[in-house]
Amino acid sequence: MTIKISIDCMGGDHGPAVTIPAALAFLKREPDAELILVGQEELVRAELKKHHAGDNPRLTVRHASDVVAMDDPIEVALRRKKDSSMRVAIELVKDGSADVCVSAGNTGALMAISRYVLKTMADVDRPAICSILPNQKGGPTYMLDLGANVDCEPHHLHQFAIMGAVLFEAMEHRRPSIGLLNVGTEEIKGNEVVKATAPLLRADHERGVLNFHGNVEGNDIFKGTVDVVVCDGFVGNVTLKAIEGLSRFVKSVFLETTMSKIGALFARKSLKKLNPESYNGAGLLGLKGLVFKSHGGANAYAYEWALRRAFDAAKYNVQAQLSTLIAEMLPQAPNPEAPGSTIQQG
Amino acid sequence: MTIKISIDCMGGDHGPAVTIPAALAFLKREPDAELILVGQEELVRAELKKHHAGDNPRLTVRHASDVVAMDDPIEVALRRKKDSSMRVAIELVKDGSADVCVSAGNTGALMAISRYVLKTMADVDRPAICSILPNQKGGPTYMLDLGANVDCEPHHLHQFAIMGAVLFEAMEHRRPSIGLLNVGTEEIKGNEVVKATAPLLRADHERGVLNFHGNVEGNDIFKGTVDVVVCDGFVGNVTLKAIEGLSRFVKSVFLETTMSKIGALFARKSLKKLNPESYNGAGLLGLKGLVFKSHGGANAYAYEWALRRAFDAAKYNVQAQLSTLIAEMLPQAPNPEAPGSTIQQG
Known part of the structure; x- marks a missing residue:
């Protein structure tokens, strides 16, 4: 085709x-x-x-x-x-x-x-905008929204979760687990919007429509705790850019001295895992x-x-x-x- | 003393x-x-x-x-x-x-x-909780709030800016520039809370009380664009943990193979710049x-x-x-x- x-x-x-x-x-x-x-x-x-x-x-x-x-x-x-x-x-x-x-x-x-x-x-x-990031398990973590919607209501986050799940399943050929980005994993944590979103995702989970894992924290993005991370566009945009900033910082450190350049050469095969370039391409869903x-x-x-x-x-x-x-x-x-x-x- | x-x-x-x-x-x-x-x-x-x-x-x-x-x-x-x-x-x-x-x-x-x-x-x-992060200029970036306050009003962010500025000046012995964390640098960008916070900081700048740089983006945290980055505790917590997660991911990649371990050895002097351990210690202000x-x-x-x-x-x-x-x-x-x-x- x-x-x-x-x-x-x-x-x-x-x-x-x-x-x-x-x-x-x-x-x-x-x-x-x-x-x-x-x-x-x-x-x-x-x-x-x-x-x-x-x-x-x-x-x-x-x-x-x-x-x-x-x-x-x-x-x-x-x-x-x-x-x-x-x-x-x-x-x-x-x-x-x-x-x-x-x-x-x-x-x-x-x-x-x-x-x-x-x-x-x-x-x-x-x-919403859905990006794909590498994770420690060697798989991709899909994350949305990444900047299209800076003020979100619970039903928006709910829809992001569904769209992210559909994209993941189509692209990766397996059913994803969904995490709601939060400041802690406990259900009582979070801001008002996130706290009101969890029950919507939980209900979808119970009727078998979504595989909702629960709340996840910032570090879970790279741990690969879940396949799809859902957040509002403000949080997603800031987080993604902070991640990019840190990546660039790390890169600059490796280009600093002859010794560090040699170090980067030795580690280059492993470093490929981190290569943000191969995770370029975000979907507008x-x-x-x-x-x-x-x-x-x-x-x-x-x-x-x-x-x-x-x-x-x-x-x-x-x-x-x-x-x-x-x-x-x-x-x-x-x-x-x-x-x-x-x-x-x- | x-x-x-x-x-x-x-x-x-x-x-x-x-x-x-x-x-x-x-x-x-x-x-x-x-x-x-x-x-x-x-x-x-x-x-x-x-x-x-x-x-x-x-x-x-x-x-x-x-x-x-x-x-x-x-x-x-x-x-x-x-x-x-x-x-x-x-x-x-x-x-x-x-x-x-x-x-x-x-x-x-x-x-x-x-x-x-x-x-x-x-x-x-x-x-608020104020953390200190390394930046590409070799200086510290102070960032607050990092999780104490997940739902913030503009006057809260305003106070965080003032507290962060005072901490920075006391610890670093110079007057800091302040940035408001946002999805773009333009004043029209951002969620409702951030958009309503900027004028408060701008007014402080005009009466000579704060050195307000304007909006900054996630990547500016590590660029060292400003000395103090102000955000609500939800965004701050998620961002900080995402950063920590990426750091751990990078570390794990270096421990993966003999070659990458050798690489890390060569680069270790430069990598010290990134050492999150020396940036431990967040103030409750x-x-x-x-x-x-x-x-x-x-x-x-x-x-x-x-x-x-x-x-x-x-x-x-x-x-x-x-x-x-x-x-x-x-x-x-x-x-x-x-x-x-x-x-x-x-």
């Missing part, structure tokens, strides 16, 4: 210099992939030429005149750049020309444009179409991982599974597009 | 096996320190004997019959263990026998007993008395660092500075011990 991916080639800190070589490498690796490169045609073609890319029936270029800058306010990206590579790439998903879209652009703009173009799924109040987000600072190797995840999500039909399962799992859907959604600011 | 420290010898995962050797090492290092070892006398004396500790006029043992277990509910620790080593150590601060208390026990119990015994300072609504918290799992080396920090805080008179400066900095103090404080559950 062919999977078509639309790529926002201009997105991210490095634009075509990263997205194009990544796309070419992925195309080589994955014979079932078809790629639509969206961006300023001249720049895209120049980069393709640089990499000696010949004509390929599985590779097309789609011109888009605008570029959403990494620091563009959401309003500007949404209202004033209607022919941005980001928007066009998403529109290709909307009109069925692509199965999934990948962008390394501004997260807020990507979520806002995705919501505007694709719309939110029936039964879902708010889309709850939209009427699949969108994946790459880290803005990703290099070509990391970006290729985002393409792989997007490909897998489309291949395993995450979108259809989300539609079916969310409708089944959620007995009733409270106010879609409820007020208090802070996607415009998050 | 002699500084008297009361030590909850039974607290932490390892009790006297860690606290006693740490106390003895610290006593040797710091001629101006006097230590009161609080705990089950027989166990404490046995451990002292094991380390061949002779009589020392700067070392006394104070018997306490109960022990607060790491998993004791706060109610049990507070109401049923009135002669616990934790409580007696705090009472020694209350009655002036000690300048500061150090415990590696259960954080919730320590905060609850400290509040009960010492009481909250006038002008402070809620005490906003109480009518100084209490420091060691990590529960601390080894003797790390515990000694908590003793050092407690010693410095007492030596530089943090408590008196907090009283004076908070009164000066806060024009008015809203409802002390306000409802909504979740310290009993946090």
Whole structure:
């Protein structure tokens, strides 16, 4: 089965210099992939030429005149750049020309444009961003929301849990355990929102819909205590960025002296386990179409991982599974597009 | 000037096996320190004997019959263990026998007993826990609150900022910059509480009371963008534990193979920069008395660092500075011990 991916080639800190070589490498690796490169045609073609890319029936270029800058306010990206590579790439998903879209652009703009173009799924109040992190057990830990929703109600966290579970099962081919991120494992712990969320997840567990483990703490993310960690977008965003900051700190320490560089060389095989690059690619869930987000600072190797995840999500039909399962799992859907959604600011 | 420290010898995962050797090492290092070892006398004396500790006029043992277990509910620790080593150590601060208390026990119990015994300072609504983390600039990043208050209002975060600033200035001898932890640096970003906090800090900045940098993101904690990072106890606790989890993951990766162990050996000098052990020791701020918290799992080396920090805080008179400066900095103090404080559950 062919999977078509639309790529926002201009997105991210490095634009075509990263997205194009990544796309070419992925195309080589994955014979079932078809790629639509969206961006300023001249720049895209120049980069393709640089990499000696010949004509390929599985590779097309789609011109888009605008570029959403990494620091563009959401309003500007949404209202004033209607022919941005980001928007066009998403529109290709909307009109069925692509199965999934990948962008390394501004997260807020990507979520806002995705919501505007694709719309939110029936039964879902708010889309969420689900990242994948490595854990000590050697498996992935899925974590959501990572920044789309900074003020959440219990029923939002409940929906995140369901969407995360569906994504995990589709991508990893087994039923995940779900943990609610909290300051302690005891049920009495937590802030008001989290305390009110646990009973919703517990009820799902009892009716056999979710495998709810209970509360988990920050260190459980890396322990691999559960497969899917659920939190609001404020906590998720801050935690993810703190983790990234620490990773960069560790990396800088290894580059400090000759001795430490030698040390890193010796340990490099083990260190690969930690490689955040291979965990690039976060899913925007709850939209009427699949969108994946790459880290803005990703290099070509990391970006290729985002393409792989997007490909897998489309291949395993995450979108259809989300539609079916969310409708089944959620007995009733409270106010879609409820007020208090802070996607415009998050 | 002699500084008297009361030590909850039974607290932490390892009790006297860690606290006693740490106390003895610290006593040797710091001629101006006097230590009161609080705990089950027989166990404490046995451990002292094991380390061949002779009589020392700067070392006394104070018997306490109960022990607060790491998993004791706060109610049990507070109401049923009135002669616990934790409580007696705090009472020694209350009655002036000690300048500061150090415990590696259960954080919730320590905060609850400290509040009960010492009481909250006038002008402070809620005490907070302030940790110290390493950053890429080679300096410390102070971060609070780290778990005492899971549901916060803007005026709580405002007070945390002031308390963190006072602690930093007393311990580091320079005026700190303050950052408000958020999902982005722009003022329009964040959840409702954070958005309402920024103007309070901005106003303080304008009247010259605080050096408010603005919003910071999770990665700024390790970048060293600001000296003091302010957040609510939910976000702080989750972030800190995620950081600890990642650190443990990295450590485990280095212990995996012979090659990675050799790598760690080569890099060990640089890796010391990251050593979380030397950043052990978090201050409980906003109480009518100084209490420091060691990590529960601390080894003797790390515990000694908590003793050092407690010693410095007492030596530089943090408590008196907090009283004076908070009164000066806060024009008015809203409802002390306000409802909504979740310290009993946090």
